[in-house]
Amino acid sequence: MVGVRGARVTDFGRTTLPYCSFVRPGEARARVGVGVGTDVVDLTAALATRRHAYAGLFAAGSLDPLLAAGPRTWHEVRTYVAANLSALAEHQVPASGVELVLPFEVADYVDFYASEHHASNVGRLFRPDGDALTPNWKHLPIGYHGRAGTVVVSGTPIRRPSGQMRERDGTIAFGPTAKLDLEAETGFVVGAGSSLGEPVPVESFDQHVFGVCVVNDWSARDVQAWEYVPLGPFLGKSFATSVSPWVVPLAALAGARIDPPRRDPDPVAYLQDDEPWGLDLELEIAVNGTVVSRAPYSEMYWTPAQMLAHLTVNGAALRPGDLFASGTVSGPGPGQQGSLLELSWNGSRPVTLDDGSTRAFLLDGDRVTIAATARLAGGRRIALGQVEGQVTS
Amino acid sequence: MVGVRGARVTDFGRTTLPYCSFVRPGEARARVGVGVGTDVVDLTAALATRRHAYAGLFAAGSLDPLLAAGPRTWHEVRTYVAANLSALAEHQVPASGVELVLPFEVADYVDFYASEHHASNVGRLFRPDGDALTPNWKHLPIGYHGRAGTVVVSGTPIRRPSGQMRERDGTIAFGPTAKLDLEAETGFVVGAGSSLGEPVPVESFDQHVFGVCVVNDWSARDVQAWEYVPLGPFLGKSFATSVSPWVVPLAALAGARIDPPRRDPDPVAYLQDDEPWGLDLELEIAVNGTVVSRAPYSEMYWTPAQMLAHLTVNGAALRPGDLFASGTVSGPGPGQQGSLLELSWNGSRPVTLDDGSTRAFLLDGDRVTIAATARLAGGRRIALGQVEGQVTS
Incomplete structure (x- = not known):
């Protein structure tokens, strides 16, 4: 999963909550992020810190495990993020300062x-x-x-x-x-x-x-x-x-x-x-x-x-x-x-x-x-x- | 990588040495094999036992790592197998007794x-x-x-x-x-x-x-x-x-x-x-x-x-x-x-x-x-x- 410095981030509303995969400056590994405004919430870090039950889904930094987890999990993760946006702000970074990479491995x-x-x-x-x-x-x-x-x-x-x-x-x-x-x-x-x-x-x-x-x-x-x-x-x-x-x-x-x-x-x-x-x-x-x-x-x-x-x-x-x-x-x-x-x-x-x-x-x-x-x-x-x-x- | 009980094995000559991925009865994990006659040499087991430098290529039981390793490695592995067929016979099992699975993950x-x-x-x-x-x-x-x-x-x-x-x-x-x-x-x-x-x-x-x-x-x-x-x-x-x-x-x-x-x-x-x-x-x-x-x-x-x-x-x-x-x-x-x-x-x-x-x-x-x-x-x-x-x- 390689990528290049990605597109400028559009300003996302607080109910859109799109997912991405991103790399912080100086790091090699990717993280999963959620877009809020022009920022990215580092979901990989946030869920690991909080020992969230779904932290494992985000550890690899790609959306692949979340995709495979199915609709019930998609709903639960989205609900959790929406309900905790303020608390998650400590893991928020400007999207313009990170590298956005291909968010999932394309199968067919x-x-x-x-x-x-x-x-x-x-x-x-x-x-x-x-x-x-x-x-x-x-x-x-x-x-x-x-x-x-x-x-x-x-x-x-x-x-x-x-x-x-x-x-x-x-x-x-x-x-x-x-x-x-x-x-x-x-x-x-x-x-x-x-x-x-x-x-x-x-x-x-x-x-x-x-x-x-x-x-x-x-x-x-x-x-x-x-x-x-x-x-x-x-x-x-x-x-x-x-x-x-x-x-x-x-x-x-x-x-x-x-x-x-x-x-x-x-x-x-x-x-x-x-x-x-x-x-x-x-x-x-x-x-x-x-x-x-x-x-x-x-x-x-x-x-x-x-x-x-x-x-x-x-x-x-x-x-x-x-x-x-x-x-x-x-x-x-x-x-x-x-x-x-x-x-x-x-x-x-x-x-x-x-x-x-x-x-x-x-x-x-x-x-x-x-x-x-x-x-x-x-x-x-x-x-x-x-x-x-x-x-x- | 799932599979079903595969095709009957054709009788392979000792210079053909085709590769497969197979599962032994009662096991869940796959192994990489080489076809000799109507048998399969368990390359995963053989190279692990001998602590061969390439043992890691076969540990996962799929051909994927070998494929990615490139032509020099392909040549070296094939040469090694051909030169050691008699010694490798201790890892040989009839192909009819194992399950042959999809040998590699198809990309495109x-x-x-x-x-x-x-x-x-x-x-x-x-x-x-x-x-x-x-x-x-x-x-x-x-x-x-x-x-x-x-x-x-x-x-x-x-x-x-x-x-x-x-x-x-x-x-x-x-x-x-x-x-x-x-x-x-x-x-x-x-x-x-x-x-x-x-x-x-x-x-x-x-x-x-x-x-x-x-x-x-x-x-x-x-x-x-x-x-x-x-x-x-x-x-x-x-x-x-x-x-x-x-x-x-x-x-x-x-x-x-x-x-x-x-x-x-x-x-x-x-x-x-x-x-x-x-x-x-x-x-x-x-x-x-x-x-x-x-x-x-x-x-x-x-x-x-x-x-x-x-x-x-x-x-x-x-x-x-x-x-x-x-x-x-x-x-x-x-x-x-x-x-x-x-x-x-x-x-x-x-x-x-x-x-x-x-x-x-x-x-x-x-x-x-x-x-x-x-x-x-x-x-x-x-x-x-x-x-x-x-x-x-």
């Missing part, structure tokens, strides 16, 4: 494709002669496995990948991607695992998923376009996927649950949901400080509960640390798309930054920040953390 | 598509109106990530998965797959990892890959056909992938290296290979004891060294325990295909078993065995182990 990583607007846009760009959506799109949440070993914490430099691509004249070239892109997504972190052969029904979502993080699924569009038929994206995605250092417990998002868009046609039984797991989140995307998009998660066609039910309906087992991401979040309006591919319409309408420069795709040195917020019933907006990364050559 | 699992014959057959069946091979096929070894968490050891029962599929009349159905298939593949087990951003060139293959296993990439063809556009196979594959309990060191296959088929057109520079990494292996597939195919690995278009170079050319990092499989091994002749999809031509020409019954695809209760052998220069054939699994409802 799955990326979905759950935004109708994004899928339609990509379909028009990649398959201009076909239908925007493939025939299966409204029947199941399309997804594929990505590379768990290249999931990195926010702040990790992103080296521009090289790969094969087909030029306009049909020749096959090899070199650095000319179409390096971001993808703003919401990630769902599985805690409690499941047994091989046992599907997880849509209503058991919150018994298995621990929380939410912010994901940038970096993409090399020219590599992807050449390689992805017939077995899907591979090297166009596998060079790096960045995640926020904070995992926000699902419990903190109870007030942000909303009805998802109406699904038409009705999906088959295992995808039918009575409990609403739409989420009123917004992902604000900035390139070098210029906000280029505010992508509304509320528009996602498939909910994370449906994604999990689909992922396991064939009996595939879950493990603690499985991460599944929503796919690029794009809304219907201008300035709501979660990728430069869509924002610049494959480069044909470059995006203008505050310094007057334009971007079709990312240049070396560009810094991408995706900051997530949730709007709770009543309208109050809470911060969920952010993921950032700078492109290097 | 990638499945390639490296047989031209297989890709052509699948193209004809899945895309009858298009070209058999996609335009990219001869330019790069196509691959995709699979689910590491559902890689299981030989002998694990395979529950028939359910999923969505499109009926002939266009309606969307959900239920148990009617087209459960096997795929005979060779798996390559990564030992030494690599750094993010650093491609592994084709000539460094044997500095990173530790050894070889046999893979059955179970597939639900009806689920796969409906879901795989545009992001590739997902639930049609992710319910289970079986691997042999034995990992044969690459060093044991030195005599089986052959020139791969001629590649036309010449691939781009990073895929050009001077050292031949074609392998003269055969995968013998049996259903309920009837041999239905003998698939020649010598026919594979892309070598495993090319697969590894491709997998990392975008800077994707390797971790110890990464597993990449060749994709289905199919030869050009009759009875050389590595899947029932091809052998029965999508069910239109069912395969007849010795008991007179026929199979388009697998039925509940069917037992599939894939046994691998290598032909060394000079013609001698050595056993590489086998993977088996029985279908349950």
Whole structure:
């Protein structure tokens, strides 16, 4: 579990209480922290000092043992922290003074494709002669496995990948991607695992998923376009996927649950949901400080509960640390798309930054920040953390 | 690391010396073993008793520490075992009396598509109106990530998965797959990892890959056909992938290296290979004891060294325990295909078993065995182990 100096901490409210893994200056070992305001409560130290029954869960400094402990323990730890915030202040340090590292070991990583607007846009760009959506799109949440070993914490430099691509004249070239892109997504972190052969029904979502993080699924569009038929994206995605250092417990998002868009046609039984797991989140995307998009998660066609039910309906087992991401979040309006591919319409309408420069795709040195917020019933907006990364050559 | 009673052990020659992880009756902890004949040498016990400098590598009973130790250690351990076989006999037990478990923790699992014959057959069946091979096929070894968490050891029962599929009349159905298939593949087990951003060139293959296993990439063809556009196979594959309990060191296959088929057109520079990494292996597939195919690995278009170079050319990092499989091994002749999809031509020409019954695809209760052998220069054939699994409802 290595990491680099992570993202700036967003100012967390006292009911959000996201978890992180962090390293104090001069120390080698990691600790588990809880975000309060712009500080981190050192939970590893606090529970050890107090000889708390759950101290052992935090001793290793990673979220892995907590994830595996299951929903009853998640609830008890969160309740304990919320009830003892004042007393725990003695273990509080400014987040800006510590190194935030990858908070859990990613077991399997799955990326979905759950935004109708994004899928339609990509379909028009990649398959201009076909239908925007493939025939299966409204029947199941399309997804594929990505590379768990290249999931990195926010702040990790992103080296521009090289790969094969087909030029306009049909020749096959090899070199650095000319179409390096971001993808703003919401990630769902599985805690409690499941047994091989046992599907997880849509209503058991919150018994298995621990929380939410912010994901940038970096993409090399020219590599992807050449390689992805017939077995899907591979090297166009596998060079790096960045995640926020904070995992926000699902419990903190109870007030942000909303009805998802109406699904038409009705999906088959295992995808039918009575409990609403739409989420009123917004992902604000900035390139070098210029906000280029505010992508509304509320528009996602498939909910994370449906994604999990689909992922396991064939009996595939879950493990603690499985991460599944929503796919690029794009809304219907201008300035709501979660990728430069869509924002610049494959480069044909470059995006203008505050310094007057334009971007079709990312240049070396560009810094991408995706900051997530949730709007709770009543309208109050809470911060969920952010993921950032700078492109290097 | 859990497992079930594993495959019967093939009779290993004294220069093959494959590794396994096994559990003695009545014990809970696993041990690392080396296969000799039909026995297992308990390397964990042997090296501990002798206070060998590498005893610590085997204490945990998994191959993970050995994999991570790198090529120099692999060589030293293999040399030590080969030189001390007689003395180690006191730690030898019949393999039939122990439980063979998953020998290493799978980090990332990638499945390639490296047989031209297989890709052509699948193209004809899945895309009858298009070209058999996609335009990219001869330019790069196509691959995709699979689910590491559902890689299981030989002998694990395979529950028939359910999923969505499109009926002939266009309606969307959900239920148990009617087209459960096997795929005979060779798996390559990564030992030494690599750094993010650093491609592994084709000539460094044997500095990173530790050894070889046999893979059955179970597939639900009806689920796969409906879901795989545009992001590739997902639930049609992710319910289970079986691997042999034995990992044969690459060093044991030195005599089986052959020139791969001629590649036309010449691939781009990073895929050009001077050292031949074609392998003269055969995968013998049996259903309920009837041999239905003998698939020649010598026919594979892309070598495993090319697969590894491709997998990392975008800077994707390797971790110890990464597993990449060749994709289905199919030869050009009759009875050389590595899947029932091809052998029965999508069910239109069912395969007849010795008991007179026929199979388009697998039925509940069917037992599939894939046994691998290598032909060394000079013609001698050595056993590489086998993977088996029985279908349950």
